[in-house]
Amino acid sequence: MFSKSKINEPASKAPETAKPAAPAAPASPAPAESKAAAPKPKPPASVLSSDLHITGNIKTTGDIQVEGTVEGDIRAHLLTIGETATIKGEVTADDVVINGRIVGRVRGLKVRLTSTARVEGDIIHKTIAIESGAHFEGSVQRQDDPLNPGRAAAKPAGNPAAAKADVSQ
Incomplete structure (x- = not known):
């Protein structure tokens, strides 16, 4: 050869x-x-800064980090609520990390309330983690498909756990 x-x-x-x-x-x-x-590398998260106030709904297939105020519903892949953020509306995402304040329903496959989180509303999740120090008022309900609200209406709700807790050390 x-x-x-x-x-x-x-x-x-x-x-x-x-x-x-x-x-x-x-x-x-x-x-x-x-x-x-090129489409495979994930773009960086969109950041809504602390001086931004949005009235209206936000929907994306990407990631969002909210530091400001949103009056409306948010739907995203990964949603991070910063410590200075306030959300008044329903939040739906595959992953939800809450450091700030949400007044409204939270839907997520994975929901995490950090020690600085303040949530006033129901949480519908597949998995949840609540750190010590988090403030939560509402009910918690586990579903295999929490992102699909239509399925929850078709399925009997059962007895969702109602909770009002300040998780402290």
Whole structure:
């Protein structure tokens, strides 16, 4: 297959010089592959700063970090409520991390109330974590599909646990 004499022949070196040009051609499909891979990297979270006040609903398939005030419903993939944030409306996301204040219903696959969280409303979740120091008034209900409100209406509600708690150390 390979021969030392062919590699050292001058005639063989000319095609080898042409061969580096050949890999340059496959290099151009690589950017096309990069374009195909470009949507895969997740864009950074949209940040609503602390001096921003929004009246209306927000809906995205991406991530949102709220530091300001929102009067309306929010739907996102990952929703982070900052310590300075206040939400008055329903929150729906795959992951919800609450550091600030929510007045309204929370729906999420994973819901986490940190020690600075203040929630006044019902929480419908698949998994939940409540840190020591969090303030919560409302009911907690576990559902396999908490993001689908229509399913909750079709399914008997049962006895959701009602809670009013200040979780302290």
